[in-house]
Amino acid sequence: MAKAVAQKPQRTMADYRADFPILAKAMNGKPVAYLDTGASAQKPQIVIDTMKDVMETHYANIHRGLYEFSQITTTEFEAVRSKVAGFIGAGAADEIIFTRNTTEAINLVAQSWGRKVLQRGDDVVITEMEHHANIVPWQLVCGMTGAKLKVVPVNDDGTLNLAAFEHLVTDNTKIVSFVHVSNSLGTINPAKKIIEICKAKNPDVTMLVDGSQSVVHGPVNIQDIGCDFFAFTGHKLYGPTGVGVLWGRADILERMPPYQGGGDMIERVTFEKTSFKEAPAKFEAGTPAIVEVIGLGTAIDYVQGIGMAAIAAHEKSLFEYAMKELAAVPGLTYYGTGPEKAGIISFRADWGHPSDIGMILDQCGVAVRSGHHCCQPLMQRYGVEATVRASFGLYSNKDDIAALVAGLQKARSLLGSGT
Ligand SMILES: Cc1ncc(COP(=O)(O)O)c(C=O)c1O
Structure with a gap:
């Protein structure tokens, strides 16, 4: 009788996170929620x-x-x-x-x-x-x-x-x-x-x-x-x-x-x-x-090896999930609300400046970008000098979103509850 050949288990998107050693580190004593991939992505062990x-x-x-x-x-x-x-x-x-x-x-x-x-x-x-x-x-x-x-x-x-x-x-x-x-x-x-x-x-x-x-x-x-x-x-x-x-x-x-x-x-x-x-x-x-x-x-x-289409689908579903979760945070205005979106969320809060929010998120282990994102003319078009930007990568997950939402709730309680 032919021997059954052991199939290599198919990796899911969630498994790839373990390929990035830095994501197992702490930032300010908290598990790191790296939401600044738009600025620069973390590196898998195989590249290192x-x-x-x-x-x-x-x-x-x-x-x-x-x-x-x-x-x-x-x-x-x-x-x-x-x-x-x-x-x-x-x-x-x-x-x-x-x-x-x-x-x-x-x-x-x-x-x-x-x-x-x-x-x-x-x-x-x-x-x-x-x-x-x-x-x-x-x-x-x-x-x-x-x-x-x-x-x-x-x-x-x-x-x-x-x-x-x-x-x-x-x-x-x-x-x-x-x-x-x-x-x-x-x-x-x-x-x-x-x-x-x-x-x-x-x-x-x-x-x-x-x-x-x-x-x-x-x-x-x-x-x-x-x-x-x-x-x-x-x-x-x-x-x-x-x-x-x-x-x-x-x-x-x-x-x-x-x-x-x-x-x-x-x-x-x-x-x-x-x-x-x-x-x-x-x-x-x-x-x-x-x-x-x-x-x-x-x-x-x-x-x-993962597949660019699979990465795009992962980012899209995480983006949709994040937008639903962020609805729990009052006072946010989003920039870039068109129908075709990558995993990038830009926003301002009516209760705090993007830099203050970025610093409080950092204390919570959440890495986002606060600033003009090297797009000053675009910021001028919207009449703002900066936004907070959370951007996802193939390793981003729902825990990162939960950390972002909790960090924003904390920032709101520290900075004032807005108008
Ligand atoms: C859309 C876009 N263009 C150009 C750049 C510049 O990339 P680099 O600084 O690697 O030249 C960036 C980096 O943030 C970018 O997001």
């Missing part, structure tokens, strides 16, 4: 182990060494390029450029492509809900080229005014850059539809999508979205700091000049003239974040 293993067993600089360690590390590093391409649906690994973070990815596009295509009379279109990382680089390049910055407004519920894309994008628009999922409102923008609207108005416009919060939240396919550039940052995707990604369409990357000069990006250097390698090397001057890139590869394996 991978990075440690590289440094302990075969670390060396890449691309140049003829010896074994350098070759192993180079192979591991370059394998992540293909992994990232697969993760976001890119056609080729050569379209993946490693940067320090999203901020550097957007600056790269602004300073390389932006300076090449923009001149006086042209414009760049962004939106009112952008992170400073998707505002300031465009202001800088507009200042250098004489181009104008135009801004798509946000509706009261935290969705984008889609009709404004139609008005604002003209024959003079060279670049449109917008956030896929807002870090301060949690709004999931209809990226594909926005790109269709913009390209219908001007087929030559270059579309950049800031995917910092979207690659973390659920499945993303850049071919389906139809963008020309896509940027994200490793530390929000359960990977290390110091590594980010810029995906660009091959034909555009080919026409872009280098952004920074240095080692590893050249073909030949003389004092008279330098010739450059093709993309992506052309955009990766100097020694990259070798260990961090390899760590990001493991983080991608990890989230793909």
Whole structure:
């Protein structure tokens, strides 16, 4: 008789929390309720182990060494390029450029492509809900080229005014850059539809999508979205700091000049003239974040092992649960109440300032973000200087929500009961 094969028990979402050692620690003597994943995600043990293993067993600089360690590390590093391409649906690994973070990815596009295509009379279109990382680089390049910055407004519920894309994008628009999922409102923008609207108005416009919060939240396919550039940052995707990604369409990357000069990006250097390698090397001057890139590869394996759709479903159900539980706390006003939301809840209380609330929550072991979330123009649009933001990750659970609600009740009792 055939022996029964023992099935490996299927892990549930609740099981993955144990993969994050920091979540078993205490904060101010209380079990930690980490609700600041929107700012940076905690790291699973497997990412920590991978990075440690590289440094302990075969670390060396890449691309140049003829010896074994350098070759192993180079192979591991370059394998992540293909992994990232697969993760976001890119056609080729050569379209993946490693940067320090999203901020550097957007600056790269602004300073390389932006300076090449923009001149006086042209414009760049962004939106009112952008992170400073998707505002300031465009202001800088507009200042250098004489181009104008135009801004798509946000509706009261935290969705984008889609009709404004139609008005604002003209024959003079060279670049449109917008956030896929807002870090301060949690709004999931209809990226594909926005790109269709913009390209219908001007087929030559270059579309950049800031995917910092979207690659973390659920499945993303850049071919389906139809963008020309896509940027994200490793530390929000359960990977290390110091590594980010810029995906660009091959034909555009080919026409872009280098952004920074240095080692590893050249073909030949003389004092008279330098010739450059093709993309992506052309955009990766100097020694990259070798260990961090390899760590990001493991983080991608990890989230793909769980399934991005499962992570999105978990976040959605936790978001709905949290909104029901938070109804027990009087005096809260929410920012970002549109129909399509990621696991991000932004609010103010009529009984306390966001900073005071954040400090009291900290004493309760609850980590949230209080402030402008690097979105000062968005805060100005709502007439506030700050909100409290609770943001979820794949490891967040109902205990975290219970700690948040209890902490807010305590804050209300300490700060006054409001109006
Ligand atoms: C939507 C969005 N864009 C850009 C950034 C910038 O990311 P980084 O600081 O890693 O460059 C963030 C980080 O908070 C973000 O949430």
